[in-house]
Amino acid sequence: MKDLALITDLYELTMAACYYDHQMFDRAAFSLFVRDYPPRRRYFVAAGLEDALCYLRDLRFAPDDLEYLDRLQFFKKDFLSYLEGFRFSGDVQAIPEGRLFFVNEPVLEVEAPLIEAQLVETFLINAVNLQTMIATKASRCFQAAGERQLVDFSLRRAQGTEAGLKVARASYIGGFIGTSNVLAGKTFGLPVFGTMAHSFITSFDREIEAFRAFAHTFPHNTVLLVDTYDTVSGASKAARIGKEMAERGESLKGVRLDSGNIAQLSKRVRQVLVQAGLGDATIFASGAIDEDKILRVVRRGGDIDAFGVGTKMGVSADAPYLDMAYKMVEYAQRPALKLSPGKATWAGKKQVFRSQTPAGKLKKDVIGLRDDRLPGEPLLQKVMSRGTIAARMPSLPEVRRRFLDEFAKLDERYKVIEGCGPFFPVSFSPRLRRLQAKAALTVTRRELGES
Amino acid sequence: MKDLALITDLYELTMAACYYDHQMFDRAAFSLFVRDYPPRRRYFVAAGLEDALCYLRDLRFAPDDLEYLDRLQFFKKDFLSYLEGFRFSGDVQAIPEGRLFFVNEPVLEVEAPLIEAQLVETFLINAVNLQTMIATKASRCFQAAGERQLVDFSLRRAQGTEAGLKVARASYIGGFIGTSNVLAGKTFGLPVFGTMAHSFITSFDREIEAFRAFAHTFPHNTVLLVDTYDTVSGASKAARIGKEMAERGESLKGVRLDSGNIAQLSKRVRQVLVQAGLGDATIFASGAIDEDKILRVVRRGGDIDAFGVGTKMGVSADAPYLDMAYKMVEYAQRPALKLSPGKATWAGKKQVFRSQTPAGKLKKDVIGLRDDRLPGEPLLQKVMSRGTIAARMPSLPEVRRRFLDEFAKLDERYKVIEGCGPFFPVSFSPRLRRLQAKAALTVTRRELGES
Numbered sequence: 001m002k003d004l005a006l007i008t009d010l011y012e013l014t015m016a017a018c019y020y021d022h023q024m025f026d027r028a029a030f031s032l033f034v035r036d037y038p039p040r041r042r043y044f045v046a047a048g049l050e051d052a053l054c055y056l057r058d059l060r061f062a063p064d065d066l067e068y069l070d071r072l073q074f075f076k077k078d079f080l081s082y083l084e085g086f087r088f089s090g091d092v093q094a095i096p097e098g099r100l101f102f103v104n105e106p107v108l109e110v111e112a113p114l115i116e117a118q119l120v121e122t123f124l125i126n127a128v129n130l131q132t133m134i135a136t137k138a139s140r141c142f143q144a145a146g147e148r149q150l151v152d153f154s155l156r157r158a159q160g161t162e163a164g165l166k167v168a169r170a171s172y173i174g175g176f177i178g179t180s181n182v183l184a185g186k187t188f189g190l191p192v193f194g195t196m197a198h199s200f201i202t203s204f205d206r207e208i209e210a211f212r213a214f215a216h217t218f219p220h221n222t223v224l225l226v227d228t229y230d231t232v233s234g235a236s237k238a239a240r241i242g243k244e245m246a247e248r249g250e251s252l253k254g255v256r257l258d259s260g261n262i263a264q265l266s267k268r269v270r271q272v273l274v275q276a277g278l279g280d281a282t283i284f285a286s287g288a289i290d291e292d293k294i295l296r297v298v299r300r301g302g303d304i305d306a307f308g309v310g311t312k313m314g315v316s317a318d319a320p321y322l323d324m325a326y327k328m329v330e331y332a333q334r335p336a337l338k339l340s341p342g343k344a345t346w347a348g349k350k351q352v353f354r355s356q357t358p359a360g361k362l363k364k365d366v367i368g369l370r371d372d373r374l375p376g377e378p379l380l381q382k383v384m385s386r387g388t389i390a391a392r393m394p395s396l397p398e399v400r401r402r403f404l405d406e407f408a409k410l411d412e413r414y415k416v417i418e419g420c421g422p423f424f425p426v427s428f429s430p431r432l433r434r435l436q437a438k439a440a441l442t443v444t445r446r447e448l449g450e451s
Numbered sequence: 452m453k454d455l456a457l458i459t460d461l462y463e464l465t466m467a468a469c470y471y472d473h474q475m476f477d478r479a480a481f482s483l484f485v486r487d488y489p490p491r492r493r494y495f496v497a498a499g500l501e502d503a504l505c506y507l508r509d510l511r512f513a514p515d516d517l518e519y520l521d522r523l524q525f526f527k528k529d530f531l532s533y534l535e536g537f538r539f540s541g542d543v544q545a546i547p548e549g550r551l552f553f554v555n556e557p558v559l560e561v562e563a564p565l566i567e568a569q570l571v572e573t574f575l576i577n578a579v580n581l582q583t584m585i586a587t588k589a590s591r592c593f594q595a596a597g598e599r600q601l602v603d604f605s606l607r608r609a610q611g612t613e614a615g616l617k618v619a620r621a622s623y624i625g626g627f628i629g630t631s632n633v634l635a636g637k638t639f640g641l642p643v644f645g646t647m648a649h650s651f652i653t654s655f656d657r658e659i660e661a662f663r664a665f666a667h668t669f670p671h672n673t674v675l676l677v678d679t680y681d682t683v684s685g686a687s688k689a690a691r692i693g694k695e696m697a698e699r700g701e702s703l704k705g706v707r708l709d710s711g712n713i714a715q716l717s718k719r720v721r722q723v724l725v726q727a728g729l730g731d732a733t734i735f736a737s738g739a740i741d742e743d744k745i746l747r748v749v750r751r752g753g754d755i756d757a758f759g760v761g762t763k764m765g766v767s768a769d770a771p772y773l774d775m776a777y778k779m780v781e782y783a784q785r786p787a788l789k790l791s792p793g794k795a796t797w798a799g800k801k802q803v804f805r806s807q808t809p810a811g812k813l814k815k816d817v818i819g820l821r822d823d824r825l826p827g828e829p830l831l832q833k834v835m836s837r838g839t840i841a842a843r844m845p846s847l848p849e850v851r852r853r854f855l856d857e858f859a860k861l862d863e864r865y866k867v868i869e870g871c872g873p874f875f876p877v878s879f880s881p882r883l884r885r886l887q888a889k890a891a892l893t894v895t896r897r898e899l900g901e902s
Binding site: 004006008009010017019022024065122123125126127130156158159160161162163164181182183186187192193195196198199200201202203206213214216217221227228229230233258259260311316317320324327328331336341342343448 | 454455457458459460461462463464465466468469470472473475479481516519520523525565569572573574576577578580581604606607608609610611612613614615617631632633634636637638643644645646647648649650651652653654656657658664665667668669672678679680681684709710711738762763766767768771772773775778779782787788789790791792793794894895897898899
């Protein structure tokens with residue numbers, strides 16, 4: 001996307017202008033973290049880091065950006081000249097994509113001269129919030145679906161086309177096998193899926209003619225949508241086509257159900273298929289699918305091989321945002337924090353230390369200061385050094401593998417679909433707690449003692 | 452955005468390939484409409500048409516798109532050659548942006564050769580769904596806020612950067628006065644707003660120093676964020692700065708509250724400001740604002756001049772998607788419809804006729820066939836003819852004006868914020884009902900009589 005530099009709230013620029021005016025060029029550290037769990041979530045799946053790093057690497061103000069800022073008449077010429085040469089020169093530590101993390105844990109930390117660290121706030125939240133939210137939602141569908149396969153069908157009602165693209169990527173990380181989104185297939189190399197809509201059926205004089213025409217054009221990729229008029233009657237026609245295909249040495253790949261009582265209908269459709277000798281055909285279900293509907297269909301004995309999961313996953317409908325924030329934790333080597341009710345922050349640059357049980361399950365996390373030396377695996381890794389990407393970017397299948405491996409280690413009670421499970425144990429290290437207490441006291445005395 | 456042609460579900464292309472194979476080039480008509488009201492909504496604000504039309508006008512398959520499709524090994528060479536020369540050559544009728552519409556009313560209708568009309572489905576839903584949903588949500592905030600001003604603060608947690616841009620545009624249509632989103636300011640000419648974050652305060656040794664520095668750099672745009680440590684104490688410091696500014700012949704523009712009990716705090720902050728002789732300073736509130744919170748703050752006598760409305764509006768948090776669909780209503784001059792439970796569609800090309808009361812209020816709508824001649828104003832206008840945009844694109848302030856005018860004509864009972872109001876009266880014309888009954892009967896006999 002062009003114009004990335006202006007994907008920012010105006011206040012990032014007014015603050016920067018004021019810092020510039022006052023020659024405040026010391027280094028600052030900011031933490032990106034989630035303040036609270038959305039309903040029914042007890043973990044997050046990290047995603048969006050790649051976008052964040054590419055943005056930081058490529059960030060430039062184009063001449064027409066600067067002209068626009070000049071026209072606003074907010075900014076002095078010397079500051080605009082500074083922006084002309086602006087580059088992000090900072091360091092970034094982050095939890096790799098595909099790993100699990102929890103509330104208050106920094107998923108990313110930026111250290112850079114104050115203006116640089118501040119200016120990038122809006123984009124960093126935007127990028128990591130969206131993909132983390134979606135990967136987390138997708139993982140809930142994955143958990144509900146067991147061994148059944150999931151395909152992203154969300155593009156049409158995703159919040160924009162870019163969101164559709166990012167949703168395809170993030171849901172793949174969260175356990176999906178692919179997407180209907182062709183551009184996502186091209187951009188990320190994801191497997192793409194899709195055959196026909198209801199309009200395909202209605203554009204032929206008869207349903208069976210539509211089925212026959214499709215089988216003729218796509219003998220190796222025929223999944224027939226059977227609910228346009230009546231699901232069971234549609235399945236019978238699909239079975240007839242399946243037999244015709246078999247006679248030609250081809251095979252019907254499957255049928256798709258898109259409305260009605262999926263659990264019940266799928267059983268009747270399976271009977272129809274089996275009776276026609278089409279035991280290998282898969283039954284694909286779509287239509288208002290999310291983790292709750294998957295769970296319901298599975299519990300009622302629905303005979304479904306794969307789900308097309310659309311809108312409700314693609315906008316994370318029951319929790320369409322995370323309470324993700326990017327907060328200053330240090331400036332000029334002083335700890336920084338805010339005390340606003342409900343939004344107080346923890347001072348200091350951090351590291352997260354993750355311990356496992358002897359059986360290899362996730363046991364607990366400790367959030368410590370970055371220079372703490374604590375037991376467990378440190379999760380944040382140096383991913384950018386002086387504005388240059390410092391780590392190899394993993395492939396998307398690698399990220400997905402990383403998610404699958406760690407998700408298997410997370411106890412089932414943190415993955416419940418309905419209601420709320422317990423919190424995964426996360427504590428703060430003694431040194432971090434001492435720093436926080438001291439910094440809060442200093443600030444309270446200074447700011448509330450005086451006025 | 453490049454690669455627009457691949458912003459599509461794979462099934463649009465497989466259907467198109469099959470139509471191509473079977474030489475199905477007759478004209479089809481599709482309707483874009485909303486199937487049902489989301490919770491607490493009783494109207495929609497049309498938005499997103501401009502994007503839809505630009506997409507249709509510019510749609511091309513680039514060489515690397517075609518190479519990608521070829522690599523998928525789904526498509527035959529002759530179909531890929533067809534795509535190489537693909538242009539949208541159809542006609543479009545639409546309800547103009549900014550106007551109100553209701554469930555089942557086509558907000559847009561496409562008429563084109565079958566493949567063209569089908570291929571554009573995914574993008575059209577995506578574009579109109581997002582902006583209509585957001586303009587509608589914004590209008591609810593506007594309704595709750597009365598004469599108080601609203602600014603879009605949603606970019607950071609919008610679902611992607613493109614969504615952030617579109618939200619700024621759509622919320623402006625829905626009654627907002629501007630945005631914090633700088634790129635939206637540049638792209639759409641929207642007024643931009645913003646001054647400082649909490650990190651600005653914490654990067655100075657003392658809060659008052661931060662305030663003083665900002666007033667120094669922006670003497671004409673000083674809105675001080677007062678809740679970093681304690682809101683009332685922050686307001687006192689802001690008042691001190693306001694007095695210093697007054698001595699220099701400048702004036703404090705206002706303060707911003709971002710946490711705590713906004714209604715109660717705003718009254719205390721106003722006292723502080725008035726006592727300091729700063730009666731003209733505005734009080735700006737932000738933090739988890741939506742129509743419900745605005746209403747609560749207003750009812751509790753909160754003394755707020757303007758609200759910064761972020762995440763909850765920007766993702767339409769209580770209703771993050773519309774049940775918007777794009778359905779074939781005619782092919783080769785035959786009416787088309789589907790009967791899937793809960794998703795049945797109305798056949799035929801349509802027009803919507805809107806009547807007003809003698810007092811100039813909106814009275815009722817009738818959905819008719821396009822060639823019906825009924826009383827009332829026909830809402831759908833020809834906006835594209837043979838692939839060329841056929842109407843002048845209105846400016847964004849014109850669209851916003853159109854919304855404000857029509858919204859004022861909509862009775863208050865359809866605009867309730869809490870709970871659900873009655874449905875606005877929308878009926879179907881006798882000719883449309885006859886066509887539908889006949890088409891449904893034909894289909895039922897043909898498809899369910901035979902199998």
